Amino acid sequence: MIDPATASAQWRVATVTAIRDETSEVKTITFDVPGWPGHLAGQHVDIRLTAEDGYVAQRSYSIASAAGPGPSIELTVAAVPDGEVSEFLHQELRVGDLIELRGPIGGYFAWSADHDYGLLLIAGGSGIVPLMAMLRSRAQAGANKPARLLYSSRTADQIIYRDELDRLAGRNDGFVLTHTLTRGAPPDWSGERGRIGRVMLTRRHFLPAGSPDTYVCGPTTFVETVVENLVAMGHLAGRIRTERFGPTGEFR
Amino acid sequence: MLVTRGFKGKRRGAAGDWRRLPPGQFFTPEFPVLTAGPTQHTPTDRWTLTLQHGGTLLGSWSWDQFTALPQTELVTDIHCVTKWTKFDTRWRGVTIDGILRAAGIATPPTAYLMAHCDGGYTTNLLLSDLIDRQAMIATHFDDLPLLPSHGGPARLLVPHLYFWKSAKWVRRLAFREEDKPGFWESLGYHIRGDPWREQRYEGDR
Numbered sequence: 133m134i135d136p137a138t139a140s141a142q143w144r145v146a147t148v149t150a151i152r153d154e155t156s157e158v159k160t161i162t163f164d165v166p167g168w169p170g171h172l173a174g175q176h177v178d179i180r181l182t183a184e185d186g187y188v189a190q191r192s193y194s195i196a197s198a199a200g201p202g203p204s205i206e207l208t209v210a211a212v213p214d215g216e217v218s219e220f221l222h223q224e225l226r227v228g229d230l231i232e233l234r235g236p237i238g239g240y241f242a243w244s245a246d247h248d249y250g251l252l253l254i255a256g257g258s259g260i261v262p263l264m265a266m267l268r269s270r271a272q273a274g275a276n277k278p279a280r281l282l283y284s285s286r287t288a289d290q291i292i293y294r295d296e297l298d299r300l301a302g303r304n305d306g307f308v309l310t311h312t313l314t315r316g317a318p319p320d321w322s323g324e325r326g327r328i329g330r331v332m333l334t335r336r337h338f339l340p341a342g343s344p345d346t347y348v349c350g351p352t353t354f355v356e357t358v359v360e361n362l363v364a365m366g367h368l369a370g371r372i373r374t375e376r377f378g379p380t381g382e383f384r
Numbered sequence: 385m386l387v388t389r390g391f392k393g394k395r396r397g398a399a400g401d402w403r404r405l406p407p408g409q410f411f412t413p414e415f416p417v418l419t420a421g422p423t424q425h426t427p428t429d430r431w432t433l434t435l436q437h438g439g440t441l442l443g444s445w446s447w448d449q450f451t452a453l454p455q456t457e458l459v460t461d462i463h464c465v466t467k468w469t470k471f472d473t474r475w476r477g478v479t480i481d482g483i484l485r486a487a488g489i490a491t492p493p494t495a496y497l498m499a500h501c502d503g504g505y506t507t508n509l510l511l512s513d514l515i516d517r518q519a520m521i522a523t524h525f526d527d528l529p530l531l532p533s534h535g536g537p538a539r540l541l542v543p544h545l546y547f548w549k550s551a552k553w554v555r556r557l558a559f560r561e562e563d564k565p566g567f568w569e570s571l572g573y574h575i576r577g578d579p580w581r582e583q584r585y586e587g588d589r
Contacts, residue, residue, distance in 0.1 A: 214394075
C-alpha cells in the first residue's frame with residue numbers, strides 16, 4: 133500500500149507533452165507524470181530545476197487541470213518579470229523536456245465536487261488558475277449547485293481561459309461568470325469595470341446566504357481588499373479560503 | 385540529480401549569500417504575505433496572551449503587561465515553505481524564555497506546545513524549538529509595530545523553522561501531552577518543518 137503523504141512528497145520526472153499560449157504573458161504546460169497519485173482542484177505542485185553545476189531553484193505552481201487520477205496534469209504559468217523559473221518555463225522549455233516535480237500539495241485551498249455546497253470564486257489575474265481547476269472539476273462531475281466567478285483582469289486581452297470560461301457559462305448548470313476590467317474596457321464591453329468592491333459584489337450576488345464555499349486568489353493587496361469587503365458584507369470568515377501571491381503593498 | 389536542459393539560474397546576490405539559503409529556497413527583498421484566510425484585526429485593548437496546561441492557567445498578560453516584559457531584539461533570516469527566504473529581518477518582542485520566567489515556570493510541565501491564534505489558526509511546536517532564545521512573541525518589525533497583515537499586534541517568531549510555525553495573531557500557548565499536528569501540519573505539511581533538512585511536507589524525512 134502506498135502512503136498518500138509519501139506519494140505526494142516524492143519527486144517525479146515529468147515529461148512536457150504540450151505548451152500553449154493563453155495570453156501574451158501566460159502559458160499552459162501539459163506534463164505527463166508517471167505515478168501521479170491524483171489531485172483535488174486547488175492543489176499545487178513544486179517544480180525543481182537543476183543547473184549543470186548543481187544549482188537548484190524550486191517554485192510552486194497551481195494545477196490548472198480538473199481533479200483526477202492523472203497521469204496528465206496542466207500548469208498555467210504567468211511570466212514574472214525577471215522571474216528565475218517562470219522565465220525559463222516561458223522561454224526555454226520545449227515539448228519533450230524532462231522536469232522534476234512533486235505533489236499534489238495543499239489540502240486547504242482545495243475543493244471537491246463530492247462536497248458541493250455552492251461556490252463563490254473571486255480571482256485577480258493569474259489567481260484564476262486554481263479556481264479554473266475547480267470550475268473544470270465541477271463541470272466534469274456534472275455538479276449543478278450555484279457557482280459564481282468574479283474575475284478581475286487589467287485588460288480584455290489579459291483574460292486567461294476566456295473562451296473556455298464562456299463555454300462553461302453556456303452550459304446552464306448554475307455557473308454564472310462575471311468579468312471586470314480595471315484598466316479600460318473595449319466599447320462593446322458588457323462586464324463590470326473597475327476594481328472589486330462591495331457594490332459590485334452585491335450587484336453580482338456574492339452574498340453570504342447559504343454559506344457557500346468561498347475561494348479568493350490573486351495578488352496580496354487584491355485578496356486583502358476582497359476579503360475585507362466580504363467580511364463586511366456578513367460572510368463568515370471561516371468559509372473564506374485565500375491564496376495570495378506577490379509581496380504586500382503595505383510593507384514598511 | 386536530474387539536470388534540467390537549458391536551465392542556468394539567476395543566482396542573485398553574492399556567493400556567500402547562497403550558503404545562507406536552505407535547499408530549494410530563493411531570497412527576496414520583499415516581505416510576502418501568506419495566510420489561509422482573512423487578516424485578523426485585534427485592538428490591543430482587547431488583546432491578552434495566555435499560557436496554559438490543560439485546564440490550568442499558568443500565566444496571562446494584558447497588552448500593557450506583556451509589552452512591559454523584558455524586550456529582546458533579534459536579527460535573523462526567515463524561510464517560508466513557499467520558497468522565499470528573507471535575510472536579516474529585525475524583530476523585537478519577548479522571548480519564550482522570558483514568558484516562562486514571567487509566569488514563574490522553572491520546570492515546564494511537558495515538552496510540547498500548541499499555539500492558538502485569532503481566526504482559529506494553530507501550530508504545534510516542540511518546547512526544545514522555543515527555548516534558549518530561539519523564539520519570541522514579536523510585536524515589532526524594524527522598530528515599527530507589526531502590521532495586522534504580518535501578524536500584528538503580536539506573532540510567534542520561530543525563525544529556524546519554516547515560517548508557518550511563526551504563527552500570526554498568537555493569543556494562547558498551551559502545553560500538550562503529545563505532539564499533535566496543528567492547522568497546516570494536519571493538511572499535508574511537515575510536523576516540525578526544519579528548512580535545512582527541507583522538511584516541507586508530510587513524508588519528507
